[in-house]
Amino acid sequence: MAADKPPVINYVLSFILVGLAWGFTTPFIRRAAVTHCPPPHPVLETPAVRNSWLKSKLYGAFFAVLDLLRNPRYALPLLLNLTGSIWFFLLIGQAELSLTVPIVNTMAFLFTVMGEWYVEGKVISKDTAAGMLLSLVGIGLCVYSKT
Secondary structure (H helix, E strand, O other): OOOOOOOHHHHHHHHHHHHHHHHOHHHHHHHHHHOOOOOOOHHHHOHHHHOOHHHHHHHHHHHHHHHHHHOHHHHHHHHHHHHHHHHHHHHHOOOOHHHHHHHHHHHHHHHHHHHHHHHHOOOOOHHHHHHHHHHHHHHHHHHHHHO
């Protein structure tokens, strides 16, 4: 007996949620990274680290990542974004791959544009709006070709 497939609405909502998690969080992550002011780390000023190019780069990268992850304005959107990646990998095991990837990436693009409008106040130009509409039409054609 074949396993029952979930209703189509489950896939549609999944595509939208993954696109939302990937796209809408990106402007929040970017803003937090750009406005981040890391605290000083005295270990970076010690002679052992300062005199070694490799140590200074490794320690600097370690503290940069650690400081960003301690910043909730960065860490929370990043966590949502990574959760979207987990949803995506669960989704590609169930949905058709040739539809899942373009749909989710298109949704991520659309939500990134809307997120930039919301977070940074960027104006959505006519060209961008046309591109968004054409992306949706393209997804519609992909779905239609599979039926």
